[in-house]
Amino acid sequence: MAASTRGITKSLLPAPKTRAAMAKRLAGATPAMTTATIAEMEERHPWFRALDADYRSWVGVVARAGIDGFVTWFSDPDPEAPTTTDIFGAAPRALTRKITLSQTVELVRTTIDVVEAQIDEVAPRGDRPVLHAAIVGYSREVAFAAAEIYARAAELRGAWDARLEALVVDAVLRGETDETVLSRASTLGWHSSGGVVVVVGPAPESESTQAVESVRRSAGTAGLDMLGAVQGDRMVVVLGGSALSTPEFARQVVSRFVDCFGAGPVVIGPPVEHLMDAVGSTREAFSGYRAAPAWPEAPRPVESSDLLPERALSGDGHARRALARDLYDPLVAAGGGLLDTLVTFLDQGLQVEAAARALFVHANTVRYRLRRIHEVTGYSPTDPRDGYALRLALTLGRLRR
Incomplete structure (x- = not known):
């Protein structure tokens, strides 16, 4: 056996025969320990009292399995860590969905408290230090076993949720949302x-x-x-x-x-x-x-709307129609020379004075019309990026007409 038995140093560990005798004396008290544990659970925890009778019964089965498991584990000549099957295998899997991990920890803690109290009552004085040290080590392994069960359950639920979410997202993207x-x-x-x-x-x-x-x-x-x-x-x-x-x-x-x-x-x-x-x-x-x-x-x-020019050039018909409908058509409908001013301003390299000379109007008139174009379309001709979208909208609008 290793240098320690889950919390008991080897120097304090009795011989296997002595340990078996101690476990035999303790085994006679296990029914009373189980009864006392259930009573203590009723006293301490409202969530336990709120459980259905079936689930309370399963909790009692788990508590009894844990107590019996401790006695068996302690009496083994070469004890190993307790397994989840030994302790929780008797209970249905639905119990993990009914009782949370924190409540399971409370169950373990209450059971250990009761066992320690019973040890002081039924065990000879010389047995008590070793048994107390053993129950502490054993309870740690039980807590690890419980955490492992809940971790596996969480992983399974997480994997299932991920697959379900992927299916939902795929249906939403394909327009099959019913x-x-x-x-x-x-x-x-x-x-x-x-x-x-x-x-x-x-x-x-x-x-x-x-x-x-x-x-x-x-x-x-x-x-x-x-x-x-x-x-x-x-x-x-x-x-x-x-x-x-x-x-x-x-x-x-x-x-x-x-x-x-x-x-x-x-x-x-x-x-x-x-x-x-x-x-x-x-x-x-x-x-x-x-x-x-x-x-x-x-x-x-x-935003996808900021990529309308690139989308139109890549073959997106919706983007081409959006540029013509939302930029070109409003300028045609607004009148007031806005369309001619935009074309001239773009052709003149975004130069206000050059556009004014070409249009035979004052530069302030051009500036006023540029502001109106911004108000009508939401795009500013003086901004290079917006000017690019407006130029493409002019081309698409003309082609559509």
Whole structure:
């Protein structure tokens, strides 16, 4: 045997025959110890009193197995660490779902307290120091065994939840969100009834599960629901919450966990009203993610609407129509020379004076019209990036007409 027997040094350990005799004397008191343990549990813990009779009975079985296990373990000539099967194997697996780990620790602590008290009553004075030392070491191993059971159960639940979450995310992205998918999302903690944003970026270089959980914690801190999954070389995050109706808030939240993605662009789709409508945000987010390499200087994260020029050039029909509809058509409808002023200003290299000479108007008139263009379209012709989008919108608008 090793230099110590789980808390008892070898110099204090009695001979095997002596230990067997001590265990035999203690075995006669095990029924009384079990009864006293159950009574003590009733006295100490309200959660135990609230259990159904069946579960209280199973707790008694576990307590008796633990006490009998101690006696058997102590009497063994070469005792090893107690196994989970010896102690918890008699109870159904459902018990781990009914009793938490902290409650199991309370069960172990109460049982040990009762056993120690019984040792002082039934064991000869000379046996007590060794038995007390042995019960302390044994209880430690029982606690480790309980932790192992709950850890395995948590791993199984976590693996199942991860697979279920991946299925839900896949259904949402493909636009197949029906009542069944919504029910599964609710099981995973999704409670949002309004405001949904899809975010896509490179898969994390580290453990994907840890990255998804880090995103979940950040989203939870912001008061948002979250579903996430790694799909091949990309990670997809679905956020839910009424505050996401404003793109600025979505960008702020994503900025908090953007480092959880791998190296590369992280694109935020536009907000939609409900999880069943998330396919619209998905389409734009994925389109922006595919086109993002054409704008390596883009901020991280970047909104899909900021990538409209790149998306249009990469073949996204929605982006082409959006540029023509939201930029070109309003300028045509506004009149007042805005369209001609924009074309001339862009052709003259963004020079106000040169545009004024070409148009035969005062420079202040050009400046006023440029401000009006900004008001009408939301894009400023004096900004190089906005000017690029406006130039492309002019081309697409003309082609469409």
